[in-house]
Amino acid sequence: MTSLTNGDAGSLNKVPTIKFTKLFINGDFVDSLSGKTFETIDPRTGDVIARISEGDKEDIDIAVKAARHAFDNGPWPRLPGSERARILLKWAEIIEENAEELAALDAIDAGKLYHMCRNVEVPAAANTLRYYAGAADKIHGEVLKMSREFHAYTLLEPLGVVGHITPWNFPNTMFYIKVAPSLAAGCTMVLKPAEQTPLSALFSAHLAKLAGIPDGVINVVPGFGPTAGAALSSHMDVDKVSFTGSTQTGRVIMQAAAKSNLKQVSLELGGKSPLIIFDDADIDKATELALLGILYNKGEVCVASSRVFVQEGIYDEFEKKLVEKAKAWVVGDPFDPKVQQGPQVDKEQFEKVLSYIEHGKKEGATLLTGGKTVGNKGYFIEPTIFSNIREDMLIAQDEIFGPVMALKKFKTTEEAIKSANNTKYGLAAGIVTKNLDTANTVSRSIRAGTIWINCYFAFGDDVPFGGYKMSGFGKDHGLEALHKYLQVKSVVTPLYNSPWL
Incomplete structure (x- = not known):
């Protein structure tokens, strides 16, 4: 919990x-x-x-x-x-x-x-x-x-x-x-x-x-x-x-x-970066990447993997493990070495994230876990995961800049690419697969400035970073x-x- x-x-x-x-x-x-x-x-x-x-x-x-x-x-x-x-x-x-x-x-x-x-x-x-x-x-x-x-x-x-x-x-x-x-x-x-x-x-x-x-x-x-x-x-x-x-x-x-x-x-x-997870992925590693991608720095990251697309063959098992790990995530004082997530930066951002969570509920997305504040002071929010996402929902289109993930199932590679590109942003994207052909095809097809394959947040001084589109x-x-x-x-x-x- x-x-x-x-x-x-x-x-x-x-x-x-x-x-x-x-x-x-x-x-x-x-x-x-x-x-x-x-x-x-x-x-x-x-x-x-x-x-x-x-x-x-x-x-x-x-x-x-x-x-x-x-x-x-x-x-x-x-x-x-x-x-x-x-x-x-x-x-x-x-x-x-x-x-x-x-x-x-x-x-x-x-x-x-x-x-x-x-x-x-x-x-x-x-x-x-x-x-x-x-x-x-x-x-x-x-x-x-x-x-x-x-x-x-x-x-x-x-x-x-x-x-x-x-x-x-x-x-x-x-x-x-x-x-x-x-x-x-x-x-x-x-x-x-x-x-x-x-x-x-x-x-x-x-x-x-x-x-x-x-x-x-x-x-x-x-x-x-x-x-x-x-x-x-x-x-x-x-x-x-x-x-x-x-x-x-x-x-x-x-x-x-x-x-x-x-x-x-x-x-x-801004960004609304997709993370695409294929059937051949190691589910434990994929769930870790997905959580890291959205919860690192309490989701206040321009390249946060706020849209996660999972192929249907592993979707049910992935969702179960993802929710278990999210519920075990530790929120608290950022000086505590055991803490994994601190507070949102200020009251305005705190309230903005909570308003998007309410939008997700009203638009019919399924709240799998989270969605509430933590503690009675400060700006702490639970790790929050929505499923059954439609791509026209605000939580699937707007940059929330908080610990809120939109989770969606896909069938084919072509469907995943289309969904990944269905955004006004183009900052980054992640791909999780053991198939080199899949990795190459998808990385060339996504309109984003940085593509991470089987990793996330892999920055370096010698690697150019910047966006496409808006x-x-x-x-x-x-x-x-x-x-x-x-x-x-x-x-x-x-x-x-x-x-x-």
């Missing part, structure tokens, strides 16, 4: 003192010009953790001016790539030295599992810096052989000032996924963290200064989307915006970029991410005695 644990006796001792609550601009922590603050909430209890300085348009202006000055006149874009790499590598070491504090900040601010942050996500952030540090001194163009009597070559140059807007589900991870490649390219930046989870971004800004990142290169301005986010997206002196979040907000950012200086935009948006465009990870922050300049000169025109 799903249970709520209160954490081990030492869990409260792991909660760090909150050191940084102000805007980080031009190398210093400063109050917002308005003096306004907002609350950041502990989703375990609903209590206030701290009050954070609230950035607005005027604060974004100051931060962008600092980033522009650092780009136009400062050392960072002009340093040899090897020197930028040295500083990034030092920063990675400092991250590892402060891993416990970074992990604890995301645990109390976002409800994430402390042990996963400490042992997986924070080390991965350090390795992201190391990956792009390795690329910083390998940025170069090409020599071109023109068909006419000219000599030509290309230069790869940093794009300029970048506006990063990060989501609340992976605050620390997304900070480094965006900051690392843009720093390696030589850009400067202003980053707006999600208002729900500003703490780790502010702490990371402090660590960046310790590592030797020059003043003005990284600026962090907490605030709200309609104010600080809108100001960053529409700012005439920002050369690019990189955003991860909802499709609805992505549309607004694109419109703001188009109406201002036509700045470049890259978007990693899941956005532009890649994080890999060298593709580095090139998002570079622009190509062509240089042409005439050869000796060749005509100029």
Whole structure:
């Protein structure tokens, strides 16, 4: 039975003192010009953790001016790539030295599992810096052989000032996924963290200064989307915006970029990812993958396998085992190492997930397990599984961003492919089969940016990640991410005695 644990006796001792609550601009922590603050909430209890300085348009202006000055006149874009790499590598070491504090900040601010942050996500952030540090001194163009009597070559140059807007589900991870490649390219930046989870971004800004990142290169301005986010997206002196979040907000950012200086935009948006399980799958492993795919990080994952399609030959046994494992899932204090699922990030998301569960019931889906809150405080929800899904139901079409799975039976491979593609999104998909022909056929047929075969959440710094359709465009990870922050300049000169025109 799903249970709520209160954490081990030492869990409260792991909660760090909150050191940084102000805007980080031009190398210093400063109050917002308005003096306004907002609350950041502990989703375990609903209590206030701290009050954070609230950035607005005027604060974004100051931060962008600092980033522009650092780009136009400062050392960072002009340093040899090897020197930028040295500083990034030092920063990675400092991250590892402060891993416990970074992990604890995301645990109390976002409800994430402390042990996963400490042992997986924070080390991965350090390795992201190391990956792009390795690329910083390998940025170069090409020599071109023109068909006419000219000599030509290309230069790869940093794009300029970048506006990063990060989501609340992976605050620390997304900070480094965006900051690392843009720093390696030589850009400067202003980053707006999600208002729900500003703490780790502010702490990371402090660590960046310790590592030797020059003043003005990284600026962090907490605030709200309609104010600080809108100001960053529409700012005439920002050369690019990189955003991860909802499709609805992505549309607004694109419109703001188009109406201002036509700045470049890259978007990693929503998902409604399918997991397709064929008759030949190992049922125990398949149920584990299915649960991991929807319950990891309490379902607050853009690539969560929220639609699970199971072939009819194993469907009944799969459903039985899936429900048994879901009922045994442990929900509770994210500092407790025995806990598998913490609280939803805030009250708004908590209520949104519960409303979708009610929609599922009203639309006629069968509730196999879950569907209720856990405990009498905080934002905890039981792992929830619906069966007898119609593909026009809201729970089968909308991104819920919570621990809610839609389960459906299928007969043929063609039917599974059609169902998998019956979504406006195209971020990721999973396939579970022992048949190589099936795996190859289905992976080539699904319109999604990442396909996992017999695994799930298999990310890596060297594997490009991004979506199709309304899941956005532009890649994080890999060298593709580095090139998002570079622009190509062509240089042409005439050869000796060749005509100029």
